[in-house]
Amino acid sequence: MIELGLDLTERDGWAVLAVSGEVDVATAPRLRERLVGLVGEGRSRIVVDLEKVDFIDSTGLGVLVGALKRVRTNDGDLALVCTGPRILKVFEITGLTKVFAIHRSVDEATVAG
Amino acid sequence: MKVDVIVLRVPARPEYLALVRMVVAGTARIDPLLDDERVDDLRVIVSEACTNAIEATHSRGDGQEASDLDSIQVECRLTASQVEVIVVDGGRGFDPGHLGRLPPITDPSRLRIERGLGIPLIRALADESSISSGPDGTRVQAVLQVAPRPPTDAA
Numbered sequence: 001m002i003e004l005g006l007d008l009t010e011r012d013g014w015a016v017l018a019v020s021g022e023v024d025v026a027t028a029p030r031l032r033e034r035l036v037g038l039v040g041e042g043r044s045r046i047v048v049d050l051e052k053v054d055f056i057d058s059t060g061l062g063v064l065v066g067a068l069k070r071v072r073t074n075d076g077d078l079a080l081v082c083t084g085p086r087i088l089k090v091f092e093i094t095g096l097t098k099v100f101a102i103h104r105s106v107d108e109a110t111v112a113g
Numbered sequence: 114m115k116v117d118v119i120v121l122r123v124p125a126r127p128e129y130l131a132l133v134r135m136v137v138a139g140t141a142r143i144d145p146l147l148d149d150e151r152v153d154d155l156r157v158i159v160s161e162a163c164t165n166a167i168e169a170t171h172s173r174g175d176g177q178e179a180s181d182l183d184s185i186q187v188e189c190r191l192t193a194s195q196v197e198v199i200v201v202d203g204g205r206g207f208d209p210g211h212l213g214r215l216p217p218i219t220d221p222s223r224l225r226i227e228r229g230l231g232i233p234l235i236r237a238l239a240d241e242s243s244i245s246s247g248p249d250g251t252r253v254q255a256v257l258q259v260a261p262r263p264p265t266d267a268a
Contacts, residue, residue, distance in 0.1 A: 022134075024127070024134075024160055025130060026127035026130055026171070055156060056160055057160040057231070057234070058230035058234055059164055060262070061230055062230065065150050079185070089150075090157060090234070093233075093237045094234060
């Protein structure tokens with residue numbers, strides 16, 4: 001199985017998690033685990049950077065929705081970075097563009113906080 | 114009418130979905146040609162159908178562990194005008210009517226539900242789709258039509 005890439009960096013108090021590869025039922029659990037871990041550590045401002053994601057389906061969307069809920073329960077926020085039309089399309093069709101703040105860059109996402 | 118049929122059977126396990134998407138995408142790029150966006154749509158459709166198949170197979174509830182005999186069959190049928198994908202599993206099935214009881218996507222209460230997006234995605238991305246399910250398995254069928262080609266100048 002090709003592993004999902006998960007790369008964590010910091011930017012102005014935001015935890016920025018860059019995801020690469022394909023997010024599906026095989027790989028989404030790792031993403032979930034990482035996000036749960038971040039929230040568990042008390043991170044309340046998280047950016048998930050999807051720019052290097054080649055594929056995402058509803059399993060991946062569900063993980064992101066779950067993380068958003070968890071973060072908001074702690075009065076925090078979770079934003080996405082995504083410009084790829086193929087990935088954006090899945091968010092648009094499911095109406096999740098109304099649920100997530102989706103930015104065009106990490107800079108834009110971390111300024112918005 | 115000529116129909117090319119490609120059949121792939123994989124174990125009903127998550128690690129096989131990437132392979133299924135690769136084969137289906139490759140198949141869709143053979144004549145007839147779907148454009149890249151529609152090939153992406155097809156990858157999502159088949160990924161959703163197979164994910165549901167895996168969940169159905171593993172929750173069969175007949176007291177048995179999911180065995181290596183549990184498999185998903187993915188069939189692609191290509192004609193000059195369309196790509197049809199049929200995904201069949203032997204799991205316990207579900208009630209497609211249940212989806213009618215979920216709140217609309219834009220309702221904030223929908224955030225409480227992290228699942229259930231797969232079938233709406235299939236229905237939105239395919240030109241036609243049908244889902245039939247029962248205690249012995251589920252069959253998901255989706256059709257993507259090929260855009261008519263512009264006339265060539267060749268005589």
